[in-house]
Amino acid sequence: xxxxxxxxxxxxxxxxxxxxxxxxxxxxxxxxxxxxxxxxxxxxxxxxxxxxxxxxxxxxxxxxxxxxxxxxxxxxxxxxxxxxxxxxxxxxxxxxxxxxxxxxxxxxxxxxxxxxxxxxxxxxxxxxxxxxxxxxxxxxxxxxxxxxxxxxxxxxxxxxxxxxxxxxxxxxxxxxxxxxxxxxxxxxxxxxxxxxxxxxxxxxxxxxxxxxxxxxxxxxxxxxxxxxxxxxxxxxxxxxxxxxxxxxxxxxxxxxxxxxxxxxxxxxxxxxxxxxxxxxxxxxxxxxxxxxxxxxxxxxxxxxxxxxxxxxxxxxxxxxxxxxxxxxxxxxxxxxxxxxxxx
Numbered sequence: 001x002x003x004x005x006x007x008x009x010x011x012x013x014x015x016x017x018x019x020x021x022x023x024x025x026x027x028x029x030x031x032x033x034x035x036x037x038x039x040x041x042x043x044x045x046x047x048x049x050x051x052x053x054x055x056x057x058x059x060x061x062x063x064x065x066x067x068x069x070x071x072x073x074x075x076x077x078x079x080x081x082x083x084x085x086x087x088x089x090x091x092x093x094x095x096x097x098x099x100x101x102x103x104x105x106x107x108x109x110x111x112x113x114x115x116x117x118x119x120x121x122x123x124x125x126x127x128x129x130x131x132x133x134x135x136x137x138x139x140x141x142x143x144x145x146x147x148x149x150x151x152x153x154x155x156x157x158x159x160x161x162x163x164x165x166x167x168x169x170x171x172x173x174x175x176x177x178x179x180x181x182x183x184x185x186x187x188x189x190x191x192x193x194x195x196x197x198x199x200x201x202x203x204x205x206x207x208x209x210x211x212x213x214x215x216x217x218x219x220x221x222x223x224x225x226x227x228x229x230x231x232x233x234x235x236x237x238x239x240x241x242x243x244x245x246x247x248x249x250x251x252x253x254x255x256x257x258x259x260x261x262x263x264x265x266x267x268x269x270x271x272x273x274x275x276x277x278x279x280x281x282x283x284x285x286x287x288x289x290x291x292x293x294x295x296x297x298x299x300x301x302x303x304x305x306x307x308x309x310x311x312x313x314x315x316x317x318x319x320x321x322x323x324x325x326x327x328x329x330x331x332x333x334x335x336x337x338x339x340x341x342x343x
Contacts, residue, residue, distance in 0.1 A: 006030065012037040018052035018067035020127065022075055049127045061097035065090060066143055069111055072128050073145075078113065081130060082139050082146050085112030085160070088153040091142045092181070094172050114148060135193045150176060151186035158205055159198050170208050171219040177211035184209070212236060218251045221263040221310075225252070230331050233261065239300065247299050250307075259328050260300055262309045 009029055024034060034051060037043040044057045050068045059067070069087070072078050086109065089095040111128040116137045122130045138149045148156065154176060158169050176182045184206070191202045212235030213219040225233065233252040239260065241247050252261035297307045306328050 006032040006036040008037045008040060008042065009033060013042045015043065015051075015053055018046075018050055018056065018071040020068075020071045020075060021049040021051070023071070024051070047127070062090075062093075065097045066145065068127075069145055072111060077123070078128075080117060081113040081115055082133075082137070082148060083112065084114035084131070084133070084148040084153065085156060087112040088147045089157060089172070091145065091147050092150050092153060094150070094153070094176060094181075138190075149186070149190075150182045151190045154182065155187060155190040155194070155202065158202055159194055167220055167223050169205055170223060171216045173206075173209040174211055174213045174219045175216075177209055178214065210235065214251070215263075217263045217311075221252070221261075225325075228326065228331075230326065230329050231257070239303065239305065241299070241303065247303065248296055250300075254329060257329050258305050259325070260305045260307050261325065262307070263311070 011027065012029065012033065021031075021034075025031075034043065038045060038051070041054055043051050044054050045051050046056055046064050047068050050071055052067060052071075056064060056067065065087070069083060069091075073081065083091060086095065090097050110124075110126065113128060113130040114133040115122070115130055116133055116135075122132050124130075135152075138152050139146045140149050141147070147153075154169070154173060173187075177184070187206055188203075191199055191206065194202065208223065210219075210222065213222055214236065218235075222233075222235075231254060233254050235253075236249045236251060237253040237255065238246045238249050239253065248260070250260040251263055253259070254261075293309075297309075300307050308325050308328070310325075
């Protein structure tokens with residue numbers, strides 16, 4: 001049957017929810033009929049092998065993900081399965097529902113399930129995969145979908161080396177702790193249920209978490225500063241004026257050295273360490289943010305602090321000595337880094 005000659009079933013015209021290709025096949029609907037309905041504007045294909053009403057074309061990535069999961073859970077082989085792995089991290093909003101364009105290898109990846117049935121077997125499909133989990137079932141409901149807990153999701157991803165860099169785990173873990181999505185005790189309980197051979201590495205990674213970092217840039221900066229051998233900073237410590245008022249709470253403070261550090265997500269006009277020709281004058285009235293930060297830097301300087309501002313790009317370009325911070329902290333140059341810091 002060709003697409004041009006196929007008749008469009010009423011079920012496809014009136015479809016109001018997402019379905020998987022296997023569900024359509026079980027209902028006796030041929031792929032040519034599906035393509036004919038899609039060509040006529042009655043269906044919209046999203047992810048891989050999932051179809052839904054045309055309205056899904058304008059849906060956000062999170063809704064597309066949940067629609068695909070619900071569609072797959074209606075299949076007989078998915079009975080009793082639990083969402084886990086990277087898919088669970090996306091449902092918990094620990095990761096984006098869809099990776100950025102530059103990380104194309106993560107886009108439309110298969111939905112990850114877990115099964116706890118003793119006689120069950122794992123499977124791998126283009127649209128979904130399932131892994132047997134012998135641990136006790138620890139799940140929560142997210143938008144009506146049964147998902148592994150936040151603690152188990154984080155530990156599973158770290159144990160399976162599902163991060164591009166170990167720093168990615170710290171960034172997500174810092175945010176999970178900061179937003180009270182999980183506790184260190186929860187993570188430790190999950191680590192104890194893994195094989196002994198994995199526990200040491202996971203506990204080392206767990207020790208790197210610090211909820212004091214308020215942004216991903218601060219988490220990555222903290223890790224880099226540690227790898228450079230610099231003294232451990234105080235995170236967001238209040239710096240008070242002589243009259244007792246709080247002047248600022250910089251992300252990184254070394255009170256013994258009278259040094260304060262600010263980390264920005266991206267380069268901006270207020271990066272005082274960019275080339276002069278690449279930024280406007282510090283007093284440019286067209287950039288109020290720059291004037292405000294300059295005023296703050298001047299107040300901190302009058303209190304005897306040396307102020308450093310850097311961005312992710314700055315640290316990435318100069319991983320050994322961002323903004324002469326090493327010199328200010330009186331730390332000698334250590335051994336060269338094995339690889340450039342991945343921001």
